[in-house]
Amino acid sequence: MSSSTDLEQIESRIVELVKDFVTPHADDAVAPSCKGVADAVARQAVVSSEGGKRLRALLTLDSFRTFADDAAVAADFDAVLDLACAVEVFQTGALVHDDIIDDSDLRRGKPSAHRALACGTHSDAIGHGLGIMLGDMLATSSVDIANRAARRLSHCDDVVGAFLTMHREVEIGQVLDLAVELNPLNDPEGLVDASLNVFRWKTASYTTIAPLEFGMLAAGSDAATARDHAMAIGLPLGLAFQLADDLLDVVGSSHNTGKPVGGDIREGKRTVLLADALSGANATERAELIDIWEAPSRSEEQVRQAITLFASTGAIERSHDRIHDLWNASKSVIDTLDVSDDRKELLAMACARFVPIVA
Amino acid sequence: MSSSTDLEQIESRIVELVKDFVTPHADDAVAPSCKGVADAVARQAVVSSEGGKRLRALLTLDSFRTFADDAAVAADFDAVLDLACAVEVFQTGALVHDDIIDDSDLRRGKPSAHRALACGTHSDAIGHGLGIMLGDMLATSSVDIANRAARRLSHCDDVVGAFLTMHREVEIGQVLDLAVELNPLNDPEGLVDASLNVFRWKTASYTTIAPLEFGMLAAGSDAATARDHAMAIGLPLGLAFQLADDLLDVVGSSHNTGKPVGGDIREGKRTVLLADALSGANATERAELIDIWEAPSRSEEQVRQAITLFASTGAIERSHDRIHDLWNASKSVIDTLDVSDDRKELLAMACARFVPIVA
Incomplete structure (x- = not known):
């Protein structure tokens, strides 16, 4: 059975993985005058990733534990943890787009991503556009995380x-x-x-x-x-x-x-x-x-x-x-x-x- | 140098690949009352895929021809063709979202995807939502096509x-x-x-x-x-x-x-x-x-x-x-x-x- 440790590991790993993907890397030159908005989107990616119940990630881990032999559970846990996080990141991206489609103000008790980005840029149109792109980035990020995790597994x-x-x-x-x-x-x-x-x-x-x-x-x-x-x-x-x-x-x-x-x-x-x-x-x-x-x-x-x-x-x-x-x-x-x-x-x-x- | 045959192969393969991805398969049960809209989105995916100059796909093929030995050019051409098409499908998806962000009416001389879907469903809100999802589907499709193509290649x-x-x-x-x-x-x-x-x-x-x-x-x-x-x-x-x-x-x-x-x-x-x-x-x-x-x-x-x-x-x-x-x-x-x-x-x-x- 999943312990609270599963949840803690999922939470901290999601933040690491999302930050790594959405933040321009040291060798990625971004023009100084645009950096503020890029950083705001990266921060929103982390904020939007918070607060889920992580049911899907927990089920991924427990399904693995149900069917894997003990040696595999020990050897492959980190890769499966990342795969579990990838499902959560995928969901976050899907919810960002869902809130735009439904014109929703709130998500998990906080402003929805496009609303928060509209507020930060003082423009509904730019918030709407950044929200669509944030959803796209999280979707790509989820595949990237899953792909890297899968490379460390058989099948x-x-x-x-x-x-x-x-x-x-x-x-x-x-x-x-x-x-x-x-x-x-x-x-x-x-x-x-x-x-x-x-x-x-x-x-x-x-x-x-x-x-x-x-x-x-x-x-x-x-x-x-x-x-x-x-x-x-x-x-x-x-x-x-x-x-x-x-x-x-x-x-x-x-x-x-x-x-x-x-x-x-x-x-x-x-x-x-x-x-x-x-x-x-x-x-x-x-x-x-x-x-x-x-x-x-x-x-x-x-x-x-x-x-x-x-x-x-x-x-x-x-x-x-x-x-x-x-x-x-x-x-x-x-x-x-x-x-x-x-x-x-x-x-x-x-x-x-x-x-x-x-x- | 790419001949007109490259272009013809790219065009017909894009349509095959996009149709295959966006159309619910025979074993995918879709409720009859929703099938009309699902089919409209699938048709729009093909329409949105038409009319590009295919510069990116042509460059992919010619870059391959520049660096590959003759045996590889013969053996791996079909996989590289699919990879080339994946870049075009990615672009189509990005343009669908771009037109929503820019609120554009036209793309390649035809109604933009979300406008066409709004017209078909008699609802701007539903057209907007379907446009976001069409862009998402084409983005996923492009990764799926590239992933399948890559599996047939070294590296x-x-x-x-x-x-x-x-x-x-x-x-x-x-x-x-x-x-x-x-x-x-x-x-x-x-x-x-x-x-x-x-x-x-x-x-x-x-x-x-x-x-x-x-x-x-x-x-x-x-x-x-x-x-x-x-x-x-x-x-x-x-x-x-x-x-x-x-x-x-x-x-x-x-x-x-x-x-x-x-x-x-x-x-x-x-x-x-x-x-x-x-x-x-x-x-x-x-x-x-x-x-x-x-x-x-x-x-x-x-x-x-x-x-x-x-x-x-x-x-x-x-x-x-x-x-x-x-x-x-x-x-x-x-x-x-x-x-x-x-x-x-x-x-x-x-x-x-x-x-x-x-x-």
Whole structure:
């Protein structure tokens, strides 16, 4: 099981790796008059990297420990640590772009990167541009970190290939996430299918499937076996995680998430919760939900009313049931793995961190 | 020397590679209701990939031919062709983001990607988001293509490392390009230095240095030698290329560039041309230039007046001189290379494509 030492090592290594990548090196000549802005972007890269729960990095390490023999755990730990950090750096870059796309002011309780950079340069346009470039830099940095880590491991080509596949899947997922916003509201079943499909691409891909796969590949599994196991365990787990995250947006507090409660509703996002609410609603409730979502923006009263409808239509309970079933599916695959009971336990506890709501 | 066959092979291979990456594969389940948007993004990836002059890919191939022995040229050509295409795909992705940052309507004479996607989805916000993701997808695709190509070559780790360095340098360059916009106009020498420094990062890096380096690495050069030669030839060549491109923006026609004449001036960009004009201007001319650039926007008459001032202050002639000197610096390094005269000639002609204005 990961100790607090894992977390500490992940935190300090992320800062080292990100700083090294985004800071112009001693032999990189940058014009003095531009250095201030370059330094501000480098500082923001570190600030944006702080504050994550590091669930993905922890899962990468624990997946490695589950499948590697003891000698490999000792010899290859540092390389796998870097690979674990690469997943976190990738996420940070993806969130920087996500906040630009969603026009979000806050991330993890602090100003989003493009807002902070707009503030620092006294220009919304330049902040927006620097935010896009910061996201690009973190994405490249993540591949660079993963590539260097993979070079120190066997199956290195498979690791780099899987890392690039993860990038591609999340990018397709973000496209699908925007596509869902164009879905009609009069087909709740279609909306459930589409939303769960988006979760597979934009969330499960890098949150659970890829960390499990990286750990297995680093432990020496062949590519096909690693992919199959990672999908079988990680896909239901990743869906459960996103459903729980969406639920937290409705029933949680802004203290827990660093975001105001009901943020998804305020943005008019089409979620599984909304689809389940439309599905379980009577005619009056359904008309009310559609009115709220089709309005150009939503008042605080409408946000509260939507949450009330999510409860009264059974959507919140339905999400709890979905999460429970998905978590059981994930656990049952872990039970069938050809590893010792201790290691099954280790992996199950690592996976349980993604669904504190039921586990 | 590259024949038209090089160009034809580059064009058709780019389309194959981009389509393969951006299109969800047969085993990638995408929800039916989201497929239309995913397909639109995939189509736009191909459309955005069309219409480049492919100078970077051609230079990669000719650099390879200059340094490789005949057996390697035959055996490794297909892998180097893919590597050459990867540089073009990288550029396409960078331009998609650049057009979002600059809020540009046109690229290569067609609607910019985010504008086309906004039109297709009837939403500026969704077009903007899809444009950011398309740029991300093309960036990942370029690394994926380069990584697969490198695996088929010797020195494969050096090739992947150099490819990621290129990404990083251009990303830093785009940050510096935004930083220059905050530079004061009362220090023309500082502005010249800063602008040339930006050209090194955002243009020379991937336009000339990296293609030369990739060709040399693919031909079997060690990493340090390849980098040194690529910098010595490619840095002055890349600066000359960008100066010539900026000059074309002022003296060219929109038929040549696919962009309206004076676009940089209209945007109020701080260029070497502007810095040279400020440097060579008398007090009246300088005040006039500063007024034009500090205005919130520029009229067509002001654009014409700025071009007149670029000529009367000697800035246009100064740019011609700079381009000439830089091209001579690049050529003189080619002359010192330890390859046959035929091959020096081949490389010089490949480099000359970047500066048709003097070569």
